[in-house]
Amino acid sequence: MVRWLKRSYIYLIFAFLYLPIAVLMVYSLNDARSRGMWGGFTLRWYVELFQDRTIMNSLYATLIIGVSSALIATVIGTMAAIGIHNTRGVPKKLIMNVTYLPVLNPEIVTAISLMLLFVFSRMRFGYITLLLSHITFNVPYVILSVLPKLRQLNKHLYEAALDLGCTPLQALWKVIIPEIMPGIITGLLLAFTLSIDDFVVSFFTTGSGVSTLSITVYSMARRGINPKINALSTIMFTFVLALLIIVNVRQAREERKERNGRRVPKKDSPYDPRFGSA
Amino acid sequence: MKRLSLTPYVIWMVLFTVVPMLLVLYYAFTVPTEGGTTWSLENFTRFFQPIYLRVFIRSLNLAVISTLICLLLGYPAAMIMAGNAFKRKHVIMLLFVVPMWMNFLLRTYAWLTILERNGFLNSLLTFFSLPRVNILYTNGAVVLGMVYNFLPFMVLPIYSVLSKIDKGVVEAAGDLGANPFQVFIKVILPLSLPGVVSGITMVFMPAMTTFVISRLLGGGQFTLIGNLIEQQFLVVGDWGFGSAISVVMIVVILLSMAVMSFFEGEEKDVALW
Incomplete structure (x- = not known):
């Protein structure tokens, strides 16, 4: 009986969490423009969505910024993580604290600080400023996904590679990088997801003519309801869901492999919520 | 090298x-x-004019209310999920996190569809011949949006602390004669405090600084302090004042984090994030 009550409470919370998404999805297939009525099934909004120039352009912008910022952030972040791993004492503390700064700062503060920087250095607001900002908030997350992998790394692997005649660079490239690859990939996917999910920072650092999907949705939503947004939400939700499943399956497989192999300290939960926030 | x-x-x-x-x-x-x-210091003295102070107090007020609601809804949820009501715990947790991955803006926009005058909620109410409600563009809608968006931030840290509690300690308390209520108050609650503290911080901070939720679901222009900052930077162009408000906000958040870590005590195991 108590167990039944407990379960119902959780199901109620789930209903609360999923109801808005379900409503959006159902309305994206609704033929009646006025909501509340069911006007029959239609794919009209999806067709209109793909014919909408503004939305399509912002989709391209989102993907370009997402892919390039994720790639660059992954390179910088992975190198940084290797460096941080080999640094000790005060410099390490200092770097880690500054790394946490964009993670802990309210998003709007990160956004306005970057905006001030670009104004101050007289940069033209547009693709470049967007890209720089996205890399900036992505790098810490890449570092935080790669560092645990480095900590799990067998210290003697690198030395063994050197003893067997590798140059330090070869040892890094052929031994260390393959070993920490799962962390790098997770960081990359995370950075990409964060980038396409971001609104606040993009809103402050974009220029005229360039807008990401989030910005387009914001300006459309401010003018009221638009069935095309429902269709867009459905697509984006499905897409992000697929990405999330890939990441989770990867992590689960990794953990299983590790459990079967060497003993590894338990990692943080893969259900980390910090990445999908406002 | x-x-x-x-x-x-x-x-x-x-x-x-x-x-x-x-x-x-x-x-x-x-x-x-x-x-x-x-x-x-002019930018700061300007902020302490009644008109801006009122915005500040309203933000604080709404953020505190949302945080409290999240705590009241979230603590039992975390406790149930950490307990043994479900067989496949990790599936439940995954289901809990999935909505968080949907674009934050779209999640907020979804409530627009539900709450608007001819929206889902009102058609539902009409269907059951109940009176219609108009809660869109009120503070209530803003609080709802905040609770919806930030609830998982409260549940997850509490869940992770609760699931690490040694079952033996709870059983020992029972064996020593504590009733379930006493076990909760004297054992489980104190042990879960670090999670509660992280949860409160993680909800309070974005609730205090959001401008999107208030802009889409709330009425008026200067609803919250986040909107005020946005206005200063993107409409008014008064960067000095906007920066000063941001600095005040950072100070408030740092202060609340300091107060919180005071309550957190010695337990350093649980990271804020």
Whole structure:
């Protein structure tokens, strides 16, 4: 009986969490423009969505910024993580604290600080400023996904590679990088997801003519309801869901492999919520 | 050699994290004059005018209410999920997190569809011949939006602390004669405090600084302090004042984090994030 009550409470919370998404999805297939009525099934909004120039352009912008910022952030972040791993004492503390700064700062503060920087250095607001900002908030997350992998790394692997005649660079490239690859990939996917999910920072650092999907949705939503947004939400939700499943399956497989192999300290939960926030 | 790989990041960090923060401070503490700029506290004294203080208090108020609701809804949820009501715990947790991955803006927009005058809620009410409600563009809608968006931030840290509690301790309390209520008050609750503290911080901070939720679901322009900052930067163009408000906000958040870590006590195991 108590167990039944407990379960119902959780199901109620789930209903609360999923109801808005379900409503959006159902309305994206609704033929009646006025909501509340069911006007029959239609794919009209999806067709209109793909014919909408503004939305399509912002989709391209989102993907370009997402892919390039994720790639660059992954390179910088992975190198940084290797460096941080080999640094000790005060410099390490200092770097880690500054790394946490964009993670802990309210998003709007990160956004306005970057905006001030670009104004101050007289940069033209547009693709470049967007890209720089996205890399900036992505790098810490890449570092935080790669560092645990480095900590799990067998210290003697690198030395063994050197003893067997590798140059330090070869040892890094052929031994260390393959070993920490799962962390790098997770960081990359995370950075990409964060980038396409971001609104606040993009809103402050974009220029005229360039807008990401989030910005387009914001300006459309401010003018009221638009069935095309429902269709867009459905697509984006499905897409992000697929990405999330890939990441989770990867992590689960990794953990299983590790459990079967060497003993590894338990990692943080893969259900980390910090990445999908406002 | 390996130190060399830090160089790009350090340069990046200084240029795009440290310098911008210093710029915010610079703009906050200076005012433009005819020949350039001078150091001044004017931006801060302006903030303490009643009109802006009212915005600040409203933000604080709504953030506190949302945080409390999240705590009241979230603690039992975390406790149930950490307990043994479900067989496949990790599936339940995954289901709980999935909505968080949907674009934050779309999640907020979804409530627009539900709450608007001819929206889902009102058609449902009409269907059951109940009176219609108009809660869109009120503070209630803003609180609802905040609770919806930030609830998982409360549940997850509490869940992770609760699931680490040694079952033996709970059983021992029972064996020593504590009833379930006493076990909860004297054992489980104190042990879960670090999670509660992280949860409160993680909900309070975004609730205090959001401008999107209030803009889409709330009425009026200067609903919350986040909106005020946005206006200063994107509409009014008064960067000094906008920076000063941001600095005040950072101070408030740092203060609340300090107070919170005081309550957190010795337990350092649980990271804020």
